[in-house]
Amino acid sequence: AQSVTQPDIHITVSEGASLELRCNYSYGATPYLFWYVQSPGQGLQLLLKYFSGDTLVQGIKGFEAEFKRSQSSFNLRKPSVHWSDAAEYFCAVGMEYGNKLVFGAGTILRVKS
Amino acid sequence: DGGITQSPKYLFRKEGQNVTLSCEQNLNHDAMYWYRQDPGQGLRLIYYSQIVNDFQKGDIAEGYSVSREKKESFPLTVTSAQKNPTAFYLCASSIGPGPLLDQPQHFGDGTRLSIL
Numbered sequence: 001a002q003s004v005t006q007p008d009i010h011i012t013v014s015e016g017a018s019l020e021l022r023c024n025y026s027y028g029a030t031p032y033l034f035w036y037v038q039s040p041g042q043g044l045q046l047l048l049k050y051f052s053g054d055t056l057v058q059g060i061k062g063f064e065a066e067f068k069r070s071q072s073s074f075n076l077r078k079p080s081v082h083w084s085d086a087a088e089y090f091c092a093v094g095m096e097y098g099n100k101l102v103f104g105a106g107t108i109l110r111v112k113s
Numbered sequence: 114d115g116g117i118t119q120s121p122k123y124l125f126r127k128e129g130q131n132v133t134l135s136c137e138q139n140l141n142h143d144a145m146y147w148y149r150q151d152p153g154q155g156l157r158l159i160y161y162s163q164i165v166n167d168f169q170k171g172d173i174a175e176g177y178s179v180s181r182e183k184k185e186s187f188p189l190t191v192t193s194a195q196k197n198p199t200a201f202y203l204c205a206s207s208i209g210p211g212p213l214l215d216q217p218q219h220f221g222d223g224t225r226l227s228i229l
Contacts, residue, residue, distance in 0.1 A: 043220035103155040
């Protein structure tokens with residue numbers, strides 16, 4: 001069965017520091033991968049997506065993610081974190097048919113000044 | 114602006130009552146989804162609909178029902194059979210069914226349901 005693992009429940013970084021959020025997936029076919037961000041009490045906003053081609057994808061708000069097939073990973077990165085980046089981040093894998101998404105449990109990012 | 118509207122933002126239910134959560138989209142999307150979000154568990158799919166008058170169960174459909182009579186609307190009813198309904202419910206939509214996963218899902222702002 002398809003699954004997504006986000007190993008870190010909480011991460012705290014200092015403002016201006018770099019960030020990497022981990023995501024590992026289990027899926028037999030070519031994965032369709034997404035990162036979403038959620039502010040408290042709000043819906044999810046798409047940060048970036050990967051379907052094929054260049055394994056380094058750029059998203060909104062200065063985020064990027066790298067797809068590594070050999071490691072079944074799709075880690076999210078940002079070179080310099082801003083206080084407004086504090087939120088919960090979800091990695092998701094899309095199944096080939098039906099537009100169904102399987103989500104990881106999420107990583108809560110805290111930014112300290 | 115196009116988007117997804119969920120109402121109400123907060124909803125309270127008494128034991129034994131059914132409640133209906135509204136989801137309306139003006140994005141002209143064919144596919145719509147309902148997710149349940151609990152702390153530390155991510156989002157779990159309740160029901161989804163790829164086209165009007167058709168819907169399928171997701172991973173946790175027990176105790177829930179849906180209808181899709183109009184393209185724009187996909188209401189979710191939480192029935193009294195759902196023993197633990199307290200959660201944050203999110204509605205989403207995407208362009209269409211089939212292998213169109215280059216079109217991501219767009220989400221509403223959610224409804225928080227609590228039991229009195």
